[in-house]
Amino acid sequence: MENEILPNLFKNKKNIKIWSAACSTGEEPYSLAMLLTKFLPLNMITIIATDIDKGALSKAIQGIYSEKSLENLPKAFIQKFFIKENNQYMISDEIKSRVKFRQHNLLKDPYEKNCDLIICRNVMIYFTEEAKSEMYHKFHDSLNNNGILFVGSTEQIILPHRYKLKPVKTFFYTKSV
Numbered sequence: 140m141e142n143e144i145l146p147n148l149f150k151n152k153k154n155i156k157i158w159s160a161a162c163s164t165g166e167e168p169y170s171l172a173m174l175l176t177k178f179l180p181l182n183m184i185t186i187i188a189t190d191i192d193k194g195a196l197s198k199a200i201q202g203i204y205s206e207k208s209l210e211n212l213p214k215a216f217i218q219k220f221f222i223k224e225n226n227q228y229m230i231s232d233e234i235k236s237r238v239k240f241r242q243h244n245l246l247k248d249p250y251e252k253n254c255d256l257i258i259c260r261n262v263m264i265y266f267t268e269e270a271k272s273e274m275y276h277k278f279h280d281s282l283n284n285n286g287i288l289f290v291g292s293t294e295q296i297i298l299p300h301r302y303k304l305k306p307v308k309t310f311f312y313t314k315s316v
């Protein structure tokens with residue numbers, strides 16, 4: 140993501156639309172917002188983050204995490220973007236304000252349009268083949284040309300050309316048409 144996908148996306152434009160689908164308690168979109176600060180000023184970053192679960196979304200909006208959940212985050216990000224209180228880490232307002240959380244059901248609700256990057260990880264495993272197939276078609280339609288879909292490490296898309304998607308790297312797909 141950092142060394143290839145984002146530099147490529149930013150080659151043509153700076154203002155990219157990002158959707159973190161099934162974001163659960165916010166770790167994914169917040170980590171991505173932190174990573175994006177290596178490429179853009181914070182005020183140019185907006186990430187739409189959705190999940191079906193209202194409880195998860197309200198935790199995400201709170202942005203309070205245990206030390207353990209931060210163990211894979213670079214130390215520099217922890218120092219820069221968190222405030223430590225007792226044994227909890229609160230995400231800074233400057234990062235929080237860049238992520239817009241809303242409820243969304245991937246099986247039922249309309250999908251975002253004109254996305255340059257969609258992250259949807261570790262949710263498709265729960266869906267039937269039919270639902271997955273419908274979802275991949277919808278993700279295809281949600282992406283801009285050259286847009287990227289990033290899936291989970293156990294969620295490689297079988298025969299992606301069926302959905303007019305092509306792999307650019309393991310777990311990353313773009314539109315083929």
Ligand SMILES: C[S@@+](CC[C@H](N)C(=O)[O-])C[C@H]1O[C@@H](n2cnc3c(N)ncnc32)[C@H](O)[C@@H]1O
Binds near residue numbers: 164190
């Ligand atoms: C295992 S978590 C993955 C969270 C995060 N993407 C990650 O990889 O760490 C699965 C998430 O999918 C959400 N989810 C399940 N069914 C969904 C649906 N139909 N639409 C949107 N989100 C859904 C759950 O609420 C949960 O937050």
